Amino acid sequence: MILTITLNAALDVTYQVDGLRPGATHRVQDVRVRPGGKGVNVAAVLEQLGEPVTATGFAGPELGARLPGFVPIAAESRRTVTVVSGGEATLFNEPGPLISPGEWDALLGEFDRLAAGARVVVLSGSLPPGLPDDAYARLIERSPAPVVLDTDGEPLRHGIAAGPALVKPNVDELARLLGRKPDLPADCLTLGVPVAATLGAHGAVLATPDGVWRARPPGALAGNPTGAGDAFTAAVARGLAQGRDWPVVLADAVALSAAAVLSPVAGGYDAAAYRDFAGVVTVEEG
Template identity: 55%
Template sequence: MRALTVTLNAALDVTYRVDALRPGATHRVTDVAVRAGGKGVNVARVLCALGVPVLATGLAGGAAGAALRDDLARSGVPEAMFAIAGETRRTVTAVTGSGQATLFAEPGPAVTPAEWSDFLVHYAELADEADVVVLSGSLPRGLPPGAYATLVRATPAPVVLDADGPALALGAAARPAVITPNRGELASASAVDDPLALGAAAALVSDGPDGMTAHTSGGVWTAAPPEVLTGNPTGAGDAAVAALVATWHLPWPERLAEAVALSAAAVRAPLAGDFDRAFYEKHRAGIVPRPVPED
């Protein structure tokens, strides 16, 4: 199994630890972490930790882009990022002592038509070597809403699409193997209750702390985390995507259980892209998906 993750709007993630977050107040930061981020990068980190061969690609530019690539090298995450002229964005997440996370995300660089055209050539070469491709996150300025749809159609391998808004709706219409929206993202993409109506072969829909539901051609299953969780939920969805890739050839109920367990373990970790392995190993067996009867 060889995975390729694509992060078109990669980020240099800055995480602040504060006692509490109060608008208009001065905050004393107790801890700072800076690392390469963006949803596809987080997926690649988790896959590396699981021992799944993976390559991270996407767009990176400027000093922040160089820092992002340096961090991936230090972290042991193989990368083939494509250089652009614009400056890679930064995100700042303030995490309080109670585990509440507040995210500030810059819009990202403006990508030129020439850069996008050149990236498509770069991507095609990488996708030809992949068994599964993950397309994750927001689109930077300059790219059309159908950018993910273009990549899905250009990919010979199965595709997992994690996006929202028009990028999700258009990308799902190109028929990826799986889409992974949360309930709000799904509602914004379509007024239809059935997520498979968007066009994907399967959908893993997150309800946050209440768990996830897998919609497939063979049935619908739901599963919930083992307990009420506190921590940083920023990378929980990315861990769920990594679980789907790592268990690609298992039956859907087992894949759903892995996704819920790994997502919960990611909430327990301080930084997006990490997960609490002990928590994951302790609780995985106790997560039993149940079928959802058809209407």
């Protein structure tokens, strides 16, 4: 079983409107609501892959009704509101809910219970207010299973120091970590842990003590890049759980991530495209 942890899960709300004009009043034609947050998306992709997966994290009263098994918190979880007009998406991300020390203790208890049965643990996304910057580091330290970490800023810096099995920053997150434009793959090798750096349309670089590989997607893809990183993380977690070789894991992650771009919602992928892409992603060493 792969365990995904989403400490800042969200209710993802999508509004369809007919033309977004700042300063105007808009009638929302269609409202869609679904649970979101990076770890929730990773779990949804793993489920579509047929991989045994358990998802937990924090959920306030409203989100908790849709995410049974998440640790309940008193505050409502954040909402993300995506306003879609024509092909354009405009996002509004609320700040996360305040987590109490008692709620964090409850999460640690649930983590210990579930991680004991996990082959891989995935820690994804931002930390809500009230949690220490080293919250992910503490989970990595107590995890009996290898950990894939996908976060940003100080939580990423602290997490790397705790020795996860792999970190998955994108180029912007790497730049924030280094304080400058990253030099790939050299900068990844200085972090002391395996790094899968995702490069958007340019694929990904995987830098490990065993070697460095690059992979590119099968071509330019038009679609919805939201959630492509979560599909990448899902493939990496599955690869680690199955003990596959690094280049095989990287090729699979780039193919699945490309297939996710063709899916209209985060947490899904285009299954036919994934089968097509799986054979044509090329991996170069060095």
